[in-house]
Amino acid sequence: MISVKKAQLIISKNIRPLGFESVLLNNARNRILSQDIIANIPMPQFDNSAMDGFAVRAADTKGANKSSPKTLMMVGVSSAGVSNDIILHPGECVQCMTGGKIPKGADSIVIVENSSGFLDSKTVKIFKEAKIGEHIRKRGEEVQEGDVVISKGTCITPSEIGILATFGCEKISVMIKPKVGIFVTGNELIEPGHKIKLGQIYNSNFYVFSELVEQSGAEIVMSEVIKDDKDSLRKSFSKALQVCDIIISSGGVSMGRFDYVREVYNELGVQEHFWKVAQKPGKPLFFGTMGTSLIFGLPGNPVSSFICYMKYIYPAIQRLQKKKKNPQHQGVLTDDFPVDTKKHRYLFGRSWINSHGKLLCTPTSKMGSHMLTASLGSNCILESPPGKYKLKAGDKITINLLNWGSSK
Ligand code: AMP
Ligand code: MG
Numbered sequence: 088m089i090s091v092k093k094a095q096l097i098i099s100k101n102i103r104p105l106g107f108e109s110v111l112l113n114n115a116r117n118r119i120l121s122q123d124i125i126a127n128i129p130m131p132q133f134d135n136s137a138m139d140g141f142a143v144r145a146a147d148t149k150g151a152n153k154s155s156p157k158t159l160m161m162v163g164v165s166s167a168g169v170s171n172d173i174i175l176h177p178g179e180c181v182q183c184m185t186g187g188k189i190p191k192g193a194d195s196i197v198i199v200e201n202s203s204g205f206l207d208s209k210t211v212k213i214f215k216e217a218k219i220g221e222h223i224r225k226r227g228e229e230v231q232e233g234d235v236v237i238s239k240g241t242c243i244t245p246s247e248i249g250i251l252a253t254f255g256c257e258k259i260s261v262m263i264k265p266k267v268g269i270f271v272t273g274n275e276l277i278e279p280g281h282k283i284k285l286g287q288i289y290n291s292n293f294y295v296f297s298e299l300v301e302q303s304g305a306e307i308v309m310s311e312v313i314k315d316d317k318d319s320l321r322k323s324f325s326k327a328l329q330v331c332d333i334i335i336s337s338g339g340v341s342m343g344r345f346d347y348v349r350e351v352y353n354e355l356g357v358q359e360h361f362w363k364v365a366q367k368p369g370k371p372l373f374f375g376t377m378g379t380s381l382i383f384g385l386p387g388n389p390v391s392s393f394i395c396y397m398k399y400i401y402p403a404i405q406r407l408q409k410k411k412k413n414p415q416h417q418g419v420l421t422d423d424f425p426v427d428t429k430k431h432r433y434l435f436g437r438s439w440i441n442s443h444g445k446l447l448c449t450p451t452s453k454m455g456s457h458m459l460t461a462s463l464g465s466n467c468i469l470e471s472p473p474g475k476y477k478l479k480a481g482d483k484i485t486i487n488l489l490n491w492g493s494s495k
Contacts, residue, residue, distance in 0.1 A: 088363040088364065088365050088370075089361050089363070089364055089365065090364070090365050090431070091364055091365065091366050091398075091431040091472075093361075094361055094364045094372070094374065094399070095398075095399070095402075097360045097361060097374065098360075098374060098381070098399060098402075098403055099402075099403075099406060101360065101376050101381065102381070102403060102406045102407055103379050103407075104262070104406065104407055104408070104409050105262055105263040105264075105265060105332065105407050105408065106262075106263050107121035107122075107260050107261060107262050107263060108260075108261065108263050109258045109259065109260055109261075110258070110259055110261055111257065111258060111259075112248065112251055112252060112256060112257055112258075112259060115243045115247075115248060115251065115259045115261060116243060116244075116248065117242065117243060117244075117304045118242075118243050118259070118261035118262070118264070118304065119240060119241070119242055119243070119261055119262040119304065119408040119409065119410045120237060120238075120239050120240065120241050120243065120247070120259070120260070120261060120262075121239055121260045121261055121262045121409070122239050122260045123235045123237070123238050123239050124235070124236050124237040124238075124250070124251065124254065124256065125233060125234070125235055125236070126230045126231065126232055126233060126234045126235075126236050126254060127232070127254060127255070128232060128254065128255075129226055129227035129230065129231050129232045130227065130229045130230040130253065130254075131224045131225070131226055131227070131228065131229065132226065133188055133189075133226050134188070134189040134223055134224065134225055134226050135167075135186050135187060135188055135189060135223070135224050136165070136183040136184065136185055136186065136187050136189060136196050136222060136223065136224070137185065137196070137222045137223065137224050138185055138196055138198045138199075138222045139183075139184050139185050139198070139199050139205075140183060140196045140197050140198040140199045140201075140202070140222065141159070141161075141180040141181065141182060141183060141196065141197045141199070141202055141211060141213070142165065142175060142180060142181045142183040142189050142190050142193035142195075142196055143159060143175075143180045143193060143194075143195055143196070143197055143213065143217055144175060144177060144179075144192065144193060144194055144195075145194050145195045145216075145217040145218060145219045145221075146177075147159060147177060147178055147179075147180075147213075148195075148197060148213050148215070148216050148217045149216060150216060151213045151214060151215055151216050152214060152215065152216070153214050156203075156212035156213055156214050157212070157213045158210050158211070158212055158213075159178060159179060159180040159210065159211050159213060160178055160179045160180070160209065160210060161179075161180055161181070161182065161208065161209060161210060161211050162175070162176075162179045162180070162181055163181045163182070163190070164181065164182040164183075164184075165181055165182070165183045165184065165187035165188050165189070165190060166183075166184040166186075166187045167184055167185065167186030167187050168186070169187070170188065171188060171190065172191075173190040173191070174190060174191045174192050175190045175191065175192035175193045176192060179192075180193075180197075180211055180213070181193065182205055183196060189223055194219050194220065194223075195217040195218060195219055195220060195221040195222065195223060196217070196221060196222035196223060197213050197215060197217050197221075198222065201213065201214045201215035202214060236250055236254065237250060237251075239409070240409050240410055240411045241410075241411065242304065242410060242411075243259070243261070262407075262408035262409060262410075263408075264304060264305050264306040264408070265305040265306070265332040265333050265404055265407045265408070266305070266306055266308040266330060266331050266332045266333070267300050267305045267306060267307050267308065267309075267331060267332070267333045267334075267335060267404075268307075268308060268309035268310065268327035268330070268331040268333070268334045268335065269293060269296045269297065269300065269307060269309070269310040269311075269335050269336075270309075270310070270311050270312075270313055270323055270324070270327070270334070270335070270336040270337070271290055271292045271293045271296075271311075271312050271313070271336070271337045271338060271387075272312075272313045272314070272315060272320065272336060272337065272338040272339040272348060272387070273288070273290075273314075273315060273338045273339065273387060274314050274315045274345070275287050275288045276288060276289075276290040276312055277289060277290065278290055278312070279294075290312060291389050291459060292337040292338070292387065292389055292392050293310065293312065293337075295389065295392070295393055295396075295459075296335055296337070296392075296396065297310070299393075299396050299397070299400075299401070300335075300404075302490065303400075303401050303404040303405070304404065304408065304410075305332075305333065305404045308330055308331060309323075309326070309327050309330065309331060311323050315338075315339055315345035315346075315347065316347075317347050317350070317351055320339075320347055320348060320351040321351050321354065321355065324336075324351055324352065324355055325355055328355060328357070328377050328380055328382075331380055332379065332380060332381065332407065333380070333381045333382075333383070333400065333403065333404065333407075334380060334381070334382045334383065335383050335385065335396070335400060336348055336382075336383070336384050336385065337385045337386070337387050337392045338385075338386070338387030339384075339387065340362075340371050340372075340373050340384040340385070340386055340387075341371040341386060341387075342371075348373070348384050349362055349373050349384060352373065352375055352382060352384065353375075355377070356377055357375040357376070357377045357382050358375055358376050358377065359373070359374075359375045360374045360375055360376065361373070361374050362374075362384075364431075365429060365430045365431060365473060366430050366431040366432075366433065367427055367430040367431070367432050367433070367456075368386070368388060368390050368391035368394060368433065368456035369385070369386055369391040369392075369394055369395040369398075369433070369456075370386070370391075370430070371384075371386045372384070372385060372386065372395050372399070373385075374399070381403055383395070383399060383400055383403075386456075388456040388457050389456075389457065389459040390435070390455070390456045390457065390458060390459055390461055390462065391456045393459070393462060394433045394435075394468060397468055397487065397489070398433065398468070398470075398487075413487070413488070413490075415485050415486065415487055416438075416446060416485070416486040416488065417446070417483045417484070417485060417486070418438050418446040418447060418448040418469075418483065418484060418486045419445060419446065419447050419448070419481060419482070419483055419484075420447075420448060420449070420450070420469075420478060420479070420480050420481065420482050420483070420484050421447055421448065421449045421480055422449055422450060422452075422480050423477070423478065423479050423480055424450050424469065424471055424478035424482075424484055425450075425454065426471045426473070426474065426476060426477060426478050427471075427473055428473060428474065428475055429473050430473050431470065431471070431472055431473055432470065432471045432473070433468055433469070433470050434450040434451055434454070434461070434468070434469050434470075435450075435451045435461045435462045435465035435467070435468060435469075436448050436449055436450045436451060436465055436466075436467050436468065436469040436486070437449050437451075437464060437465055437466055437467065438466060438467045438486050438488070446486070448467065448469060448484065448486055450469050451465060465489065466488060466489055467486045467487055467488050467489055468486075468487045468489065469484050469485065469486060469487075470484070470485050470487065471484060471485070
């Protein structure tokens with residue numbers, strides 16, 4: 088049995104990041120950028136108006152108010168999408184719409200509400216003094232040409248999609264998605280939708296893994312439900328070893344009479360790096376490699392396999408795509424946490440920030456590795472290293488936030 092730290096180290100040493108490919112902006116969702124995105128233009132690209140109004144020289148509006156307006160000559164119109172080379176002389180103004188280029192010579196915008204309006208007359212009355220720079224978006228004030236706007240390793244979410252579009256990127260260089268095979272094993276498993284008989288168990292792991300793999304930004308290329316039968320395991324795994332970057336199996340990896348998973352992996356030539364980690368839940372975790380494929384044999388209990396996925400497979404998928412690591416946080420426990428003297432302890436939990444800005448967390452009261460309802464409503468996994476110490480309410484503990492969890 089090895090420690091959690093050692094197990095994590097062994098996995099990370101065996102990861103060879105995948106290559107990159109080009110995708111269209113429309114297909115870039117949830118992919119990981121393989122290159123920095125550099126601004127090829129400044130943003131804004133030119134000084135433009137933030138409001139519908141009149142481009143003026145502020146000095147020409149000095150002292151203007153409702154009862155004694157300043158009258159300016161209207162010499163043109165500047166609207167978004169239309170380039171113009173108007174030059175503003177003293178005493179002149181230009182109708183300037185939101186996004187319209189600021190004419191040379193103008194130094195501020197008077198909003199249309201503070202004027203006699205967009206009439207087609209030769210003169211305009213200004214009812215309010217303008218301040219220099221008012222309502223003008225300056226060239227490059229948001230992003231300068233050459234700036235790194237998004238760094239490589241970033242996951243493409245709606246914000247990144249927006250920025251990629253803003254800078255005109257059509258083809259995006261992203262990391263190749265890991266190809267994943269999901270295999271759940273067990274004679275007792277039946278699928279949702281079928282009538283359950285005594286002794287059977289609905290297969291939930293497959294559905295949890297499918298969701299998690301999608302969330303992790305990997306691609307499921309194979310999936311099967313397999314009986315506790317060596318031949319079936321051999322057949323499915325050997326096919327998977329040819330096509331998958333990651334193989335995930337659940338069940339059949341402990342000490343039971345019909346637990347053949349480890350044996351079959353070994354038979355097929357998988358190099359075993361470890362089996363059994365000093366952790367609770369998830370002790371019988373198996374990890375091996377064959378070529379560049381990573382093979383994870385997770386225990387069948389639903390909480391064990393869920394937590395093992397999040398602590399070992401999720402980071403592996405991130406590293407394969409050189410994705411930035413998720414941070415851990417330290418939060419204050421509202422309840423005691425069951426530290427184990429010999430095993431790293433994980434529990435689903437709920438965390439939130441209280442009205443004093445303090446990060447608090449509550450571990451689930453459902454401790455069993457078969458109790459998947461413990462994950463309901465949770466937004467984090469709490470963890471404590473082994474040792475002869477206690478974690479009481481008020482003590483600090485490490486929090487791993489689940490991306491999809493909402494705060495309390
Ligand atoms: P095993 O690791 O195969 O000994 O399985 C441990 C426990 O997890 C047993 O009670 C199994 O019935 C349960 N289990 C195994 N696979 C699944 C699955 N796919 N979905 C839900 N429970 C499972
Ligand atoms: Mg089993």
